[in-house]
Amino acid sequence: MAEQVRMSEGQRAYEAKRAAKAGVSLEKWLSMKAQERDALASKAAQAAAAPKKPGFFARLLEKAQKPI
Helix, strand or coil: CCCCCCCCHHHHHHHHHHHHHHCCCHHHHHHHHHHHHHHHHHHHHHHHHCCCCCCHHHHHHHHHHCCC
16 A cells, blocks of 8 residues: 555545535545455455356256266
8 A cells, every 4th residue: 555656636636526516625535445455356356266156057057968
């Protein structure tokens, strides 16, 4: 989280407007966005790490393909 995001003046002004609308300071707003981004990244990593077991029909077709 120590990563400093570089933004143009226009981006910074836009984020300042959004922060004001939410009623928080710009720094707090940017830290909240960073936390949300980190949470989404970790959630996506967990979803990718957990392989889903094959469904009923996939298992049935797999059994049908095996030799007797």
